[in-house]
Amino acid sequence: MIELAILGILKEGDLHGYELKKHLRTVLGPLSNVSFGSLYPALNRLERQGAVTAVVTDEAGAATMPMTGSLTGEAAAFRSRRRATRGPRNKKVYGITQVGERRLVELLSEPADDERSFGMKLAFFRWCDGPTRLRLLERRRAALLERLEETRRALAARDRDDPYVQALMEHDTESTMSDIAWLGRLIARERAGDDRTREPTGGHP
Amino acid sequence: MIELAILGILKEGDLHGYELKKHLRTVLGPLSNVSFGSLYPALNRLERQGAVTAVVTDEAGAATMPMTGSLTGEAAAFRSRRRATRGPRNKKVYGITQVGERRLVELLSEPADDERSFGMKLAFFRWCDGPTRLRLLERRRAALLERLEETRRALAARDRDDPYVQALMEHDTESTMSDIAWLGRLIARERAGDDRTREPTGGHP
DNA sequence: CTGCCGATATATCGGACCGATAGATTGCTC
């Protein structure tokens, strides 16, 4: 799940770990307060998979080499050349690869049932196509409807001794209904505008 | 966090692991779908701490010995007596101890900033006293107010290119405001009824 | 200039947690 977030952020530009964490905090906000203890292992995982590439820069900064776009060929060569360098201020700047972009779309496509992962997918919705978006939205709405039924059943069957549990359940019911209505608006908007937003990948006439 | 849930459930009666999981599912519902992979290690942890006691029963079931109330003295003796028994159908029935009840109150008292742990504490609010309840409710409201400000700042500073991120943030703002209002009602109710619910532990004239 | 401080930056460790799975027993059904 954190891999989706990393790839989604890196898709907009290359960053090093610390910046990445800050962007994750601002974009994802309340969902998933990523810590270094999960960020760096995840970056290593992604690097092993070939989804991201790391370039170590010296104190001259990243301006010495243009890293916009997908990193392949000479970037990888440059990286291996500078790999062993352990001079002062070695910032590792990460960039997404073509493998990483495919992985991003793949992660976006697979279903998200809980609130956290759905919100994260929604934050990166611009990277996938209309049908996928609709599928995710409708699946989420179905999950919420099911949960609404379940909570209502529990609310009806429960012995009424505890006002706090009851307040919790009632508020959960209200929140869930609000979420369902919100999803309905998103679905309607998606259906209405499905002819102008067909292409997911961006740079395209 | 899962320890709080276990102790809160066990406070109402002794259960074995499988029942415990079912109760956790129904009481906590959407929050924290506990799995066996966390339930059993947590039970072992609690047993090591002396917060819960496990009794292995044979096929005659738990009815052979009364286990209501706190398990001390003869219950512990009974447990150690039957410990090595590995006959057929050894269900391990767990019960909360006095140490566990103190631990429950302690866990309830410490602050809960995120939604999950706050909801869990609210589900077991009846086990702590009025001032603690008020403190937790007000702290939660303060956290939500802060988050609301943060989201609004992010919403104002953000470049408006992405409608999905914007929809996410707006909905988050609405949900947070709704939660704050709900907390306000709970706080008012708590303040109004603070003279009749002073004693937390139950059995008391 | 030097020493100190807070922000920046990378990385690791132990432990909590989860999904999947194993393995054993019970009871129901045909």
Add this chain to the structure above:
DNA sequence: GAGCAATCTATCGGTCCGATATATCGGCAG
């Protein structure tokens, strides 16, 4: 009485997080 689903306890690999270690950077006080 054999098969089969449900019950029940338990573990494993792996992910994630909080705390922590280490080192460099810019600034500025003495």
